[in-house]
Amino acid sequence: MPEKSGAAILVEALVDLGVEVVFGYPGGAVLPIYDALFEHSRIKHILVRHEQAATHAAEGYARSTGKPGVVLVTSGPGATNAITGITDALLDSIPMVVITGQVPTGLIGTDAFQEADTVGITRHCCKHNYLVKDPAKLGHVIHEAFHIATAGRPGPVVIDIPKDVQVATARYTKPGPIQHKTYRPKVKADRAQIEQVVDMLAAAERPVLYTGGGIINSGPAASQLLRELARISGAPVTSTLMGLGALPASSPQWLGMLGMHGTYEANMAMNEADLVVAIGARFDDRVTGRLDAFSPRSRKVHIDIDRSSVNKIVRADLGIIADAGHAMEDMIRVWKSRQHPKPDLSAWWAKIDGWRAKRCLDFPESTREIMPQRAIRALYEATKHRAPIVSTEVGQHQMWAAQHFGFEAPNKWLTSGGLGTMGYGLPAAIGAQLGNPGALCIDIAGEASIQMNIQELATATQYRLPVKIFILNNEYMGMVRQWQELTYSSRYSNSYSDSLPDFVKLGEAYGWKGIRIEHPDELEAGIQAMLDHDGPVIVDCMVAKLANCFPMIPSGAAHTDMILQANEVSGEMDDEAKALV
Known part of the structure; x- marks a missing residue:
């Protein structure tokens, strides 16, 4: 068999593994791989605007399809920018393979330009990682990485490939079924x-x-x-x-x-x-x-x-x-x-x-301002017949969505659970939309979280993805403000979202349709206008500023110490529990 470059071996292995989509951002240490990708029409590369977004998009793709997500980033800052998403995938058991470029093997350890110890940095936030120094081993490593990422408890696997290994040549033979020497998760119970x-x-x-x-x-x-x-x-x-x-x-x-x-x-x-x-x-x-x-x-x-x-x-x-x-x-x-x-x-x-009978999810209604719970319920009623895929950012809006949006099937709910990563929702919705082209994909967001990866509006525009963003805008980092109200005597230290952009104009600047909803009477019509538009839409829904997310158990308290809506308390927290919050 003719020899191929390490980059060509990598891409051919991805094709053999059935990879259809790769989320990434190019840089000097992965240019040989990008050059090899240029010749393969079977793999669609999605150019994100930030490497963290690449990992979250891969998570959304994986969570909604059941297939592993694939990420390609360069060395140094490319790899370090991906760390948050790798950690997020580890805590939430999301199958993902992250391919990072590395400086040439002869320069490793010299503090070369854009060098970082990717294997060392990711050792404790991924399921397994590799530093590949021999192109002849690259094909097997790729197949083994996918096996580890998807077998047993799913999780992220990192493959660090020096630039000279991408250029060097070797023979590639598609390996048979992977049998790892030590990793053999037990599937059947006694x-x-x-x-x-x-x-x-x-x-x-x-x-x-x-x-x-x-x-x-x-x-x-x-x-x-x-x-x-x-x-x-x-x-x-x-x-x-x-x-x-x-x-x-x-x-x-x-x-x-x-x-x-x-x-x-x-x-x-x-x-x-x-x-x-x-x-x-x-x-x-x-x-x-x-x-x-x-x-x-x-x-x-x-x-x-x-x-x-x-x-x-x-x-x-x-x-x-x-x-x-x-x-x-x-x-x-x-x-x-x-x-x-x-x-x-x-x-x-x-x-x-x-x-x-306590009806713990009931909330006070208002004819003057939009209650965030009412906004979620209205969104659910308008979309439930289409079984949408819903992603979220992190905060009050995430909990309100979990409480008030009814999910009837698996793989329709994409959120950052273990790590609680603000900025997760938009790229996750993009990944889900790519994996499910005909689905309605909605990111339920907060005005603070959405700004963490808002540059990905451009990604959706570039690939003509009809993602919808539904912002519950209360002008606060809502969950932070709620904790400050309940446990820090309403000392709102740096939780007010000052200098907010005009989200409608910002969306329009990226080629999205922008809609603002300011009054309860506008809620249903605004949601319908979002759904009627074929392309991407960003909705700025102005909700009650000081609404709190209940029920709530203060951190460190017992299940019987729940705080219910309207400050009804089931059970009294003891002094020890109060001290914990």
Whole structure:
């Protein structure tokens, strides 16, 4: 076989792996790769305006399609600008392969122009990384990187390629199925453990299925399996922020999201449960609240493909290492083979209905100003028949979207959960739009977060992507202001968004249609105008400035210490909890 340059080997390997889209930004240390890409029409390169946006766009593409996202950036600042997105993907288990250029091997360690220790910098924020010094190994490394990124718990993998390796030549042969020497995640659970959890679920009087993003990462079939497991067990289902959509929000067994801004019924059910079955969730601090008060009377089963997650935060009575989909499939099979009857949970559901009667997501209406919750609900009502893909930035608007926008299917909700990255939503929507050309993709944003990567308006314009941005503009960094009001005696230190741009004119400057909504009477018409426009639209929806996001559990407090709308307090925080906030 003829020898090829390292850059050509890389591109051919990407083609063999079925890569269709690469998000990137060129620079000197990756020019050989860009030259090789020039000859390949099968891979579409998306030129972003900032490397962080490339990673978030790859995340949005991956999260909405189930395929790994691919990023190509140069050395030095190109690689360091990608760090936030790499870390974001690690915490939220998003499959992504990030290819970075590096100075020639002979210059590594000399502080050469645009040199950075990419392998060292990314060691603790990616699933695995490589520094490739031999072009003959490059093809295998690329295939192995994709295997690691997508197998087991998904995550980002970084491949650092010196410029001379991109130019040097070698032979490339497409490798067979990858079998890594040490990385062999356990997908199937032990039969005895499955039987044990089924017996526990069948015997429980107050069970809760606590679900997370691992179910969505397991594939569409896993969400169907969750629905069947919920049906046969009769158990209520709650979810983390990343798990929204695995169970339809319209299901009568859906309790809503749990945790810091979760529903009263979800948090109280978790507190009173006698059995918690966690599937594809990791007991994040935003979910558990005060650990010593977390679900104190329950036995806990933790099903997760990541062995290191089990018993890391909450001690499990039964830890099961397995893929969420496979585990639920086995649970359903065992349940039916044993002919377990559907448990009588009427007393448990009666208690849950009492908590639901609190109507914790209700909010004060206004005829003078737009309540942000009302804006989200109006957006949902106008778009639900099209099953849109919704991304968000980070802040109050993110929580309001999670609370008030009903998701009926997986892979429709794209948000930054673990890292809480402002600036995520717009590039994520761009990535989702590229992966789902016919879909309605909406970024629900705040006026502060949207400015973090607002330069990506140009990317959507260049590639004619009909992305919609719906800004809830309260002229504050809303979540920061809310915490300052509740815990810092309303000392609003640097949380007011001064000197805001005119978002309508800014959108028009980039070739977008701009719409401003200022009064409740304009809300429905403004949303419809956004939907009627074929191209990209930015909507500046002026909402109530001082609205707070409730329910809320103060950081470090227990589930029973929820602050509800209108300052209704369920339970009193003790002095220790108050000190934590």
